[in-house]
Structure formats: C-alpha cells, structure tokens
Amino acid sequence: MTKQSRRQFLASSAGLVIGVALPLKGHAQSGAAAALGDGTLSEGAFAPNAFIRIAPDNTVTVLSKHIEFGQGPYTGLATLVADEMDASWDQIRVESAPANDELYKNLAFGLQGTGGSTAMANSWMQMRQAGAAARAMLVAAAAEEWGVDASTISVSAGEVTDGTNRASFGELAEAAARQSVPVEPAVKNRSEFTLIGTEVPKVDSRAKSTGTAEFxxxxxxxxxxxxxxxxxxxxxxxxxxxxxxxxxxxxxxxxxxxxxxxxxxxxxxxxxxxxxxxxxxxxxxxxEAETRSSEEIFAEFSRMAESPGVVVEEEGDSAAALESAETVHEAEFLFPYLAHAPMEPxxxxxxxxxxxxxxxxxxxxxxxxxxxxxxxxxxxxxxxxxxxxxxxxxxxxxxxxxxxxxxxxxxxxxxxxxxxxxxxxWTREDDLTGAYYRPLTVHRMRGGIDADGNITAWEDRVVNQSIMEGTPFDQGGADPTSFEGSTKMPYDLPNRTIDWIKATSPVPVLWWRSVGHTHTGYATEVFLDELLEKAGKDPVQGRLDLMRDDAGRDRAVLERVAEMAGWDGTKVKGDRAYGVAVHESFETYVAQIVEVSDQGGMPRVHKVWVAVDCGIAINPNVIAAQIEGGVGYGLGTALFNELVLGPGGEVLQKNFDTYRMLRISEMPEVEVAIIESEADPTGIGEPGTPPIAPAVANAWRALTGTAPRKLPFAQAGA
Missing domain, CATH: 3.30.365.10 (Aldehyde oxidase/xanthine dehydrogenase, molybdopterin binding domain)
Structure with missing residues (x-):
C-alpha cells in the first residue's frame, strides 16, 4: 500500500472505528462476549469493547492487536488507552488479541497484522476512542449509582469521584457493564494528555528481564x-x-x-x-532450484539495467538534460540478499x-x-x-x-x-539458509550538472524481485516496495526519471527492516552527495538548497541534526570524517550525521547524531530505543552482511561466524533529538535504519576518496 493510499484509508476509516472495532449490542457485556470470542470473563468483569477488560481487582487489561517483538506496541497501545481512561499506569496489563480480522485488523492493511511501521499510526484514534468509551461508561455507572449528574464526576489515576463519593474502576466494573456503549466517545485535547508523551515504563520489561516472559x-x-x-x-x-x-x-x-x-x-x-x-x-x-551464484545474478541484473524499465516517476526530459549537461556522473550500486537474523529463529x-x-x-x-x-x-x-x-x-x-x-x-x-x-x-542455520531474504538489488544512476553547479538531470533505474507479487498486498503493476524512497524525494530535481525492472528468481524474498528504503536510501543519498561534491557544494547546505517548499519536515530534521553535530562544513577534522544523510520512510523523517575514522581499512563509527520527526511522541524513550536499534541494525548490515549464493546456488553463510553481527564494542554513541510535532504519530520501528549506511559511506568517501558501490563495506574492501 502506497503512502497516499495508506493515508486515505486511515482517514476514511476514522469515523468507522467504533462501529467496526467496538461491538455494539445494546449494552457492553453482550458486546464483550462477542469481542472476546468465548465470553470467558471473570465474574464482575467489564469489557466495554474489543480492546479493554476491567477486572474487579482493578486491573485494566489492554488487548494488543499488534505482536510485541521488542518494538514497543504493547506499551504504546496501552498508553493510548490508559491516558484516555485516566487510568493509573500501575493497573495496566497487556495481552495479545486473538486472531480476528474483523475486530483486530490493521487499518492500513485491512487484515490483522503488524508491519510497515503502522502499529501506532493505524491505532492512534482507535485505541484512544476505546479508552474514552470505557471512561464514559465508568462515569455513567458512577453517576447512576450515586444519583448525581455525570458532569460533576472526574477521573484521575484510576479513581472516579464527584468530590464526595469515590470508587475504583474495579468497584464500578459490574455496573459499567450495564451501560450503553458510546458510539462516538469524545477524546482528549492534546493539552490534556497525562501519559502520552511521557516515558512510562515498558509493560514487558520486567517479565523479560526476570525470565518470566513466555516465548x-x-x-x-x-x-x-x-x-x-x-x-x-x-x-x-x-x-x-x-x-x-x-x-x-x-x-x-x-x-x-x-x-x-x-x-x-x-x-x-x-x-x-x-x-x-x-x-x-x-x-x-x-x-526448479536457483543454481545461479550471487555473482551470476548480479551480472544478469546489471545487464537488465541497460534497458529501460517501467517508469514509476518522471518529470521533464532527463535524457535531453543529460545530453546538455556540463558534467555527467554515473554510478551502479549493488545490494546483496540479506537475512533478517532475529535472535529468536x-x-x-x-x-x-x-x-x-x-x-x-x-x-x-x-x-x-x-x-x-x-x-x-x-x-x-x-x-x-x-x-x-x-x-x-x-x-x-x-x-x-x-x-x-x-x-x-x-x-x-x-x-x-x-x-x-x-x-x-528452526535453527540458526535453517534461518540463514531458508530464504525469504531482502531482494538482491541493482541501482543504475546518472546525474547531470550544469556549469553553475546545479543538478539538471537525475535518473535511477532499479532492478530487483517483487516482494508483493502473488501476495494479498499485490496491487498489480509496479511493486512500490521495490523502489520506494527513490521516488517522492524531498529534493527539487528537474528532469528526473525513476524506472523499475522486475527480475525473477526461485529465491523467495520478503520485506526487511525498512523494505525498499534500505537500498534506495543508500543509492539516492550517496549519489546525491557525490553530485554535490562535484558541484563544490556543502553536503548539508546543498541538500537544504535543493529541498522543495513542501519539504518542511525534511528540512527541520536536517537543520536540527546539523545543529546537534555542530556542522560547520568541514567534512574532515584530523583523523575523523563526517557524513550526512536524510531520508523519509513510513511518513517519518530522519536525518543523521556520523563521525567516522579509519580502523584497519574499515569505517569505525564513533558517534551518530539523529533528528527524527515521527509526529506526536507517544513514548520518547521507546522512540529513542527504536532509533538506536535501527542505527545498530543498519550499521552492522552495511559493514558486514551479505547472503551469498555460491557456485551451484548453495547458500554460503550458515551462522553468525560468517553472517557477522555488530558487536557491542562496535556500537557507536547515538544522540537522538525528537522534533516536537502536532502531527499524528507515524512509524518508528524502521525509519532509523535507512540513513545510517549512506551517512557512513559519505563520511568514508570524505576520508578516503571512495565509497562502496557494492555492499557490504567488508566485501567491497573498504
């Protein structure tokens, strides 16, 4: 699903959230049984909708429609509910929702699923309305029980009061279950948030730290x-x-x-x-096996890149602009198959x-x-x-x-x-040799510069396998996950052509953290940096000068990260070099500047400054953690990782001895600044990954004169 169609879907669904996700059968308890599948609620419990259970012991259980594998949705979704309910954080619990597309679908997908950094974005209003509905029903129950007007009642930290009477959520649960479910519950103004925007502790940290969490x-x-x-x-x-x-x-x-x-x-x-x-x-x-080696596949994809593909974005006449350019710069970037290698196979x-x-x-x-x-x-x-x-x-x-x-x-x-x-x-060997990799990809790029140093032409041809083809997400035509990030760039690049060529192989491919952005971010930001260098322009100011008028959020993160790093235009200071990259993915804007030295012919990244705009920050600590994790994941991959098919097609990497992870001693210091925003939350699990590799490559080129055209750095002999 494209960014535009995803946004349209979310907007069109907003008014339907309560009707779809909060079962309406006259009163809450009848709806609760339907929502929970088997109706196995403890006596006196209250389930106002598909997402919330309130027990007589005053615990509030949030049912998460998104899987928790370290990226923080349990905490984020619970925060939305707890804030709108005015619950106390220590009474909140989280469980996984059952499999049920009708009740728990991802509003960006149309089916129940986690991915594309959509968990908070698609749940933002849905979970807030769920919490607001529960709060309204608790207040209505208290008003009826105390014989007072509901407007006289307030709720704070899990306690309902009219100034004279007081009751906990648990004490009101049975009476609240008899109340009608609000169809359009009012949610808070953003100035009224008490938990959203704070660093509440993650709900799963203790269990994971003590070994009681069950996998x-x-x-x-x-x-x-x-x-x-x-x-x-x-x-x-x-x-x-x-x-x-x-x-x-x-x-x-x-x-x-x-x-x-x-x-x-x-x-x-x-x-x-x-x-x-x-x-x-x-x-x-x-x-029916893939018996070609990686080198043979690369050679085939490179040959395919010599001919035009399906045009996915075009403006002006890039071919004519290249003909008249003062300087023409060309590059071919090669990206290997990559395994995901999660710690739990x-x-x-x-x-x-x-x-x-x-x-x-x-x-x-x-x-x-x-x-x-x-x-x-x-x-x-x-x-x-x-x-x-x-x-x-x-x-x-x-x-x-x-x-x-x-x-x-x-x-x-x-x-x-x-x-x-x-x-x-599945063992680690099964995991690494079992396919479903990030697609092997070739980018062939050409850029033109005029006598005044202006970029006058831009061409990017992408060759890889389609991830979407043959899946429920296949929209027909060009697969946007194959080239996303090479289109809709924030820069005003006249006379540009981006085209895509679909390649085939028996190797199954799958989305990998940040999907197409993982290679497009590298190709576009390294190539742009090289064009700016040839034009004699500063990599930060040159990007800012190129940004379109509607690229305000890209501009803001780039200006903020330059301020954080003390950027003064000097790319090399002593034995340290500095590189920059900015990239939007999943509607989140990220800019990074890195400090790099040469350690035995390989980049040693000492520090990474990151500015991120992901809309309203539900939990700044989780956001920072995801950015740090994305930086480490992307850096280790860029430096070391490739899944190689040897002669005859055998997968050569079988464990972490040959598919090397970034070691803790190699993890750089990461400083994260979160841009304050009034925009609705967007994704954070993936956007920290795309900018790190190009930023390192740009610093490495400043230090050594060259940047890898074929990743990883280790394979390229950096």
Missing part, C-alpha cells in the same frame, strides 16, 4: 514431540528420495516423514531431532485434538497462519485457536504472506495422521 520455545504440551525439517542447501530444490534408516537409529527419534517443505524428523527432544536430521540421506530434485507449537487445533507462535499475520493451519489440516477456521506469542525480534521475517511456518507445522501434524502436539524448531 514459543517456552511452550510445552503433554506428549509433545520436537520436530526439525531437513531442507535443501540450494533454494528451490525438492526431495527426490531419502533414506531414514540411520536417523531412526538415533535414540529419541520417533519418526521421519516427508512433507512439502522437506523431510521432517520427529523426536522426544531437540538434541535427538538434530542428530536424526544429520543422519538423514536425501537426494534432491534441482529442476522461527518456531511454532501445534496441538491437534480431533477436529480442533491450537497453535502458539510469534505471528505477524496471525489470521494468515491460522488459516494455513486450517487449510492444511482440513479444519474449519473457527476450530483453530491462535495464540500470538512474544517474539525475539523479526525485522520483517515473521510477516509471511505465504504463512509458510503455519503451513509447515500443520504439514508436520498432518503427516502423522493423528492427534498430538508438535514443536517446530
């Missing part, structure tokens, strides 16, 4: 077997035949079965399953009993995985229960339109032919 790997069911799957070392290969005799001799191995994903080994524990898998002998059918637990099934997994698209389980097992969807678990990272990996993990664990259950419980475990 999928922590789930055990009676009689459960652990299952690992033998997959091909060449992506796209299929099982031709296998010999399981040695595997079945491993103590603890229970069975071996072929499934569509490969050969599954069932065992009493993980160690036995892994040993059994090692003992398998499998012959592979390579007829993929996993799932499935229990089947008769015609019912229950699944536990860290699902970003829970109804998709639930549907896959139902389809594979031949069950009615209503007979499948989905438990969305906390997850140890994702970066896009758990957002699977194919629902391939749900399908795999269901295939494992189906292959046994009976009831039981199974835990599917």
């Amino acid at each position: 999928t790997l922590d789930v055990y069911r009676d009689g459960m077997q652990t299952v690992v799957t033998r997959r091909p070392s060449v992506i796209g290969a299929k099982v031709a035949s296998f010999d399981d005799s040695a595997a079945l001799e491993v103590p603890g191995v229970v069975a071996v079965r072929q499934i569509p994903q490969g050969v599954a080994v069932y065992a009493e524990n993980t160690a036995a399953a892994l040993k059994g898998r090692e003992a398998l002998r499998v012959e592979w059918d390579m007829s 993929l996993d799932a637990v499935l229990e089947v009993t008769g015609d019912k099934a229950e699944i536990w997994m860290g699902a970003q698209f829970p109804t998709a995985d639930k549907g896959a389980v139902a389809q594979v097992l031949g069950l009615a969807p209503e007979n499948v229960t989905m438990n969305v678990m906390l997850a140890g990272g994702s970066f896009g990996r758990r957002a699977q339109p194919s629902a391939h993990i749900g399908a795999e664990v269901a295939a494992i259950a189906k292959a046994t032919g009976g009831d039981g419980a199974w835990k599917l475990v």
Whole structure:
C-alpha cells in the first residue's frame, strides 16, 4: 500500500472505528462476549469493547492487536488507552488479541497484522476512542449509582469521584457493564494528555528481564514431540528420495516423514531431532532450484539495467538534460540478499485434538497462519485457536504472506495422521539458509550538472524481485516496495526519471527492516552527495538548497541534526570524517550525521547524531530505543552482511561466524533529538535504519576518496 493510499484509508476509516472495532449490542457485556470470542470473563468483569477488560481487582487489561517483538506496541497501545481512561499506569496489563480480522485488523492493511511501521499510526484514534468509551461508561455507572449528574464526576489515576463519593474502576466494573456503549466517545485535547508523551515504563520489561516472559520455545504440551525439517542447501530444490534408516537409529527419534517443505524428523527432544536430521540421506530434485551464484545474478541484473524499465516517476526530459549537461556522473550500486537474523529463529507449537487445533507462535499475520493451519489440516477456521506469542525480534521475517511456518507445522501434524502436539524448531542455520531474504538489488544512476553547479538531470533505474507479487498486498503493476524512497524525494530535481525492472528468481524474498528504503536510501543519498561534491557544494547546505517548499519536515530534521553535530562544513577534522544523510520512510523523517575514522581499512563509527520527526511522541524513550536499534541494525548490515549464493546456488553463510553481527564494542554513541510535532504519530520501528549506511559511506568517501558501490563495506574492501 502506497503512502497516499495508506493515508486515505486511515482517514476514511476514522469515523468507522467504533462501529467496526467496538461491538455494539445494546449494552457492553453482550458486546464483550462477542469481542472476546468465548465470553470467558471473570465474574464482575467489564469489557466495554474489543480492546479493554476491567477486572474487579482493578486491573485494566489492554488487548494488543499488534505482536510485541521488542518494538514497543504493547506499551504504546496501552498508553493510548490508559491516558484516555485516566487510568493509573500501575493497573495496566497487556495481552495479545486473538486472531480476528474483523475486530483486530490493521487499518492500513485491512487484515490483522503488524508491519510497515503502522502499529501506532493505524491505532492512534482507535485505541484512544476505546479508552474514552470505557471512561464514559465508568462515569455513567458512577453517576447512576450515586444519583448525581455525570458532569460533576472526574477521573484521575484510576479513581472516579464527584468530590464526595469515590470508587475504583474495579468497584464500578459490574455496573459499567450495564451501560450503553458510546458510539462516538469524545477524546482528549492534546493539552490534556497525562501519559502520552511521557516515558512510562515498558509493560514487558520486567517479565523479560526476570525470565518470566513466555516465548514459543517456552511452550510445552503433554506428549509433545520436537520436530526439525531437513531442507535443501540450494533454494528451490525438492526431495527426490531419502533414506531414514540411520536417523531412526538415533535414540529419541520417533519418526521421519516427508512433507512439502522437506523431510521432517520427529523426536522426544531437540538434541535427538538434530542428530536424526544429520543422519538423514536425501537426494534432491534441482529442476526448479536457483543454481545461479550471487555473482551470476548480479551480472544478469546489471545487464537488465541497460534497458529501460517501467517508469514509476518522471518529470521533464532527463535524457535531453543529460545530453546538455556540463558534467555527467554515473554510478551502479549493488545490494546483496540479506537475512533478517532475529535472535529468536522461527518456531511454532501445534496441538491437534480431533477436529480442533491450537497453535502458539510469534505471528505477524496471525489470521494468515491460522488459516494455513486450517487449510492444511482440513479444519474449519473457527476450530483453530491462535495464540500470538512474544517474539525475539523479526525485522520483517515473521510477516509471511505465504504463512509458510503455519503451513509447515500443520504439514508436520498432518503427516502423522493423528492427534498430538508438535514443536517446530528452526535453527540458526535453517534461518540463514531458508530464504525469504531482502531482494538482491541493482541501482543504475546518472546525474547531470550544469556549469553553475546545479543538478539538471537525475535518473535511477532499479532492478530487483517483487516482494508483493502473488501476495494479498499485490496491487498489480509496479511493486512500490521495490523502489520506494527513490521516488517522492524531498529534493527539487528537474528532469528526473525513476524506472523499475522486475527480475525473477526461485529465491523467495520478503520485506526487511525498512523494505525498499534500505537500498534506495543508500543509492539516492550517496549519489546525491557525490553530485554535490562535484558541484563544490556543502553536503548539508546543498541538500537544504535543493529541498522543495513542501519539504518542511525534511528540512527541520536536517537543520536540527546539523545543529546537534555542530556542522560547520568541514567534512574532515584530523583523523575523523563526517557524513550526512536524510531520508523519509513510513511518513517519518530522519536525518543523521556520523563521525567516522579509519580502523584497519574499515569505517569505525564513533558517534551518530539523529533528528527524527515521527509526529506526536507517544513514548520518547521507546522512540529513542527504536532509533538506536535501527542505527545498530543498519550499521552492522552495511559493514558486514551479505547472503551469498555460491557456485551451484548453495547458500554460503550458515551462522553468525560468517553472517557477522555488530558487536557491542562496535556500537557507536547515538544522540537522538525528537522534533516536537502536532502531527499524528507515524512509524518508528524502521525509519532509523535507512540513513545510517549512506551517512557512513559519505563520511568514508570524505576520508578516503571512495565509497562502496557494492555492499557490504567488508566485501567491497573498504
């Protein structure tokens, strides 16, 4: 979904939020049962809508429609509810919502899911209205019970009072459940916020710090077997035949079965399953496999870039402008396949009993995985229960339109032919060699400069695979996630052409933290920096001079970060160099300046200054943490990471010894400034990532005279 269509969808949905998400059946309790699926509320509890439960013990439980894997939606969504309810933060609890597209859909997607940095943006009014509705019903219950006018009642820190009478939310819960649900509850003016904009503690920090938080790997069911799957070392290969005799001799191995994903080994524990898998002998059918190496794919994509593609943005006549330019600058940027490598690899637990099934997994698209389980097992969807678990990272990996993990664990259950419980475990090796990578991408760029140093032409041709094609998000035509960020730039670049060429490969690709912006941010900001350098212009002032009149938020973050870093136009000071990049993604504006030195032929990043405008800051601490995490993730990737297909197509990187992570000693100091804004909140999970690599590249070029055309820096011999 494009930025414009996403904005239009959110705007058009705002008036429907209550009707869609807050069940209206005359009174709250009847609606609560529908909202919660089975109506299993404790006696005296109050569920005013699909998102809130208030218990007699005065706890307020917020049901999060977005998965929590470290990016902070549990805390953010709860903050919106608690502020509008005027609840006390210490009475707030958060649980994952059940899989239900009708009640819990992402308003930017149209189905239940987390991704695209949309959690806060699509929930901003929805969760506030949910909290406001609950507050209004508590006030109405108190007014009725005390025989006073509702206008005389105030609410603060979880207590309702008219000055004479006082009651907690829990004490009013049963009476509030008999009140009618407000159709359009009034929400606070922004000047009235008490929790929004403050650094309330994250609701999941204590459990994660003490080890009491439960992840999928922590789930055990009676009689459960652990299952690992033998997959091909060449992506796209299929099982031709296998010999399981040695595997079945491993103590603890229970069975071996072929499934569509490969050969599954069932065992009493993980160690036995892994040993059994090692003992398998499998012959592979390579007829549909990707047998080209990465170098061969790069060469093919580069050849494709010699011809025009589908024009996705155009103004003026770039070809004519290049012909008449005083200086023409050209560059080709190459970006490898990348794995997401979340710290917790993929996993799932499935229990089947008769015609019912229950699944536990860290699902970003829970109804998709639930549907896959139902389809594979031949069950009615209503007979499948989905438990969305906390997850140890994702970066896009758990957002699977194919629902391939749900399908795999269901295939494992189906292959046994009976009831039981199974835990599917992907190892780190499975994770890195199992595809669903960021697409390998080529950018071919040309720019023109006139005699006065003005940029007169800009061309950017992007070649890569489509992520959206064949998914529910496929809109037909050009895939915007393939080139987003190369279009709608904040700069006034006359005579520009951006085109895209769709490439194909058996390698499945998937959105990766910041999706298309991860490569477009690098290509555009490095190429622009080089053009400004050739024109003899300052990289900060040159960008500011190019910015369109409607690029005020881009301008503000760039000016703020220049102020933070004390930018004076000097790109090299002693052994330190400084580089800048600015990039908008997911409607959030980020500018970064980095300080870099040369450490053994590789960049050593000492400090990163960041200015960010993400609209109203719901929790500044979470925002800063996400920016810091995005910087570390993007920096480590730019310096070290590539997923290489060797001769014959075998994936060469299999663990962190060859797919190297940024070490804590290599993490730079990060200083974050959040621009005060009256705009509605926008995304924060991904926008910190795109600017870091180009900023480092620009500093590195200032220091050494060259910047990598092919990432990572280590591969390029930086």
